[in-house]
Amino acid sequence: xxxxxxxxxxxxxxxxxxxxxxxxxxxxxxxxxxxxxxxxxxxxxxxxxxxxxxxxxxxxxxxxxxxxxxxxxxxxxxxxxxxxxxxxxxxxxxxxxxxxxxxxxxxxxxxxxxxxxxxxxxxxxxxxxxxxxxxxxxxxxxxxxxxxxxxxxxxxxxxxxxxxxxxxxxxxxxxxxxxxxxxxxxxxxxxxxxxxxx
Amino acid sequence: xxxxxxxxxxxxxxxxxxxxxxxxxxxxxxxxxxxxxxxxxxxxxxxxxxxxxxxxxxxxxxxxxxxxxxxxxxxxxxxxxxxxxxxxxxxxxxxxxxxxxxxxxxxxxxxxxxxxxxxxxxxxxxxxxxxxxxxxxxxxxxxxxxxxxxxxxxxxxxxxxxxxxxxxxxxxxxx
Numbered sequence: 001x002x003x004x005x006x007x008x009x010x011x012x013x014x015x016x017x018x019x020x021x022x023x024x025x026x027x028x029x030x031x032x033x034x035x036x037x038x039x040x041x042x043x044x045x046x047x048x049x050x051x052x053x054x055x056x057x058x059x060x061x062x063x064x065x066x067x068x069x070x071x072x073x074x075x076x077x078x079x080x081x082x083x084x085x086x087x088x089x090x091x092x093x094x095x096x097x098x099x100x101x102x103x104x105x106x107x108x109x110x111x112x113x114x115x116x117x118x119x120x121x122x123x124x125x126x127x128x129x130x131x132x133x134x135x136x137x138x139x140x141x142x143x144x145x146x147x148x149x150x151x152x153x154x155x156x157x158x159x160x161x162x163x164x165x166x167x168x169x170x171x172x173x174x175x176x177x178x179x180x181x182x183x184x185x186x187x188x189x190x191x192x193x194x195x196x197x198x
Numbered sequence: 199x200x201x202x203x204x205x206x207x208x209x210x211x212x213x214x215x216x217x218x219x220x221x222x223x224x225x226x227x228x229x230x231x232x233x234x235x236x237x238x239x240x241x242x243x244x245x246x247x248x249x250x251x252x253x254x255x256x257x258x259x260x261x262x263x264x265x266x267x268x269x270x271x272x273x274x275x276x277x278x279x280x281x282x283x284x285x286x287x288x289x290x291x292x293x294x295x296x297x298x299x300x301x302x303x304x305x306x307x308x309x310x311x312x313x314x315x316x317x318x319x320x321x322x323x324x325x326x327x328x329x330x331x332x333x334x335x336x337x338x339x340x341x342x343x344x345x346x347x348x349x350x351x352x353x354x355x356x357x358x359x360x361x362x363x364x365x366x367x368x369x370x371x372x373x
Contacts, residue, residue, distance in 0.1 A: 061364055063361075147340065
């Protein structure tokens with residue numbers, strides 16, 4: 001295999017003729033790369049198959065600290081979004097009667113698709129925030145039995161609504177500062193009662 | 199009349215570019231590969247993360263306290279799995295959990311399976327005690343009931359860790 005290295009000194013001694021010696025052209029050195037390529041491909045396939053390119057993302061969440069004195073807000077400035085135990089989403093402003101968002105569409109495999117519901121939530125939240133000129137407080141209440149995935153999807157929608165709210169406040173009212181965001185608050189028995197049978 | 203068969207010459211293919219590219223890819227995958235941590239090795243469950251849009255950030259590596267909420271595939275019970283990432287934090291937390299009298303703590307424990315909120319609260323306190331800059335992340339299965347996450351959020355709030363992260367997955371296909 002690696003025979004190229006012997007072309008040097010040994011031959012010189014044997015052929016020890018004096019005078020001009022033709023410089024022998026060095027032969028190209030050939031190395032069998034097949035085993036190397038084999039192993040490299042093996043490792044490459046291993047690493048390619050074991051690496052997962054999807055890295056987990058995070059969604060930052062802030063909850064209000066525990067304080068004894070409750071903060072009073074105007075009922076009219078409150079937009080409550082409630083998630084019932086069966087995954088239905090409702091909203092109401094102040095003490096109005098709760099209204100239902102579009103029900104999730106069921107796919108053939110049985111998993112619920114909330115695309116429509118989420119789009120409606122975003123629209124309502126943006127409109128309400130713009131109409132109240134930055135003074136709206138969105139409160140999210142979710143039943144303990146509701147799926148966590150849905151709660152996060154709603155939170156994500158509220159987060160993505162922020163950009164639109166800021167943009168529209170600026171364009172329509174000339175307000176550059178965004179003060180109030182949304183909060184999460186516990187779902188109590190009264191909430192369940194209000195949403196019963198809707 | 200037999201035709202004289204000419205001996206076929208073996209053909210040589212220059213493999214150098216192939217090897218170059220293969221090595222390049224190999225190095226790339228080797229460097230980007232992230233292996234399972236000890237904590238992930240011990241877990242007996244798989245988490246299906248909730249899907250969100252892409253406006254989320256990457257998970258912080260340092261000072262991280264991971265609270266996983268999942269259903270054990272063997273025991274079929276839901277529990278909180280708390281673990282810290284940094285080597286030093288793991289040791290600090292272990293000694294504190296031992297002092298606090300948490301059951302099932304040995305020299306190798308990294309992940310703590312917690313079933314009640316009282317211990318979860320205590321563990322969160324120990325984490326904050328072990329590392330002042332601890333950042334909390336809740337990694338829960340999207341099919342779980344929201345109650346579990348709410349409990350964890352309440353405990354974090356009681357221990358004055360009012361900012362934390364939800365671990366999510368990027369939704370594929372955009373909106």
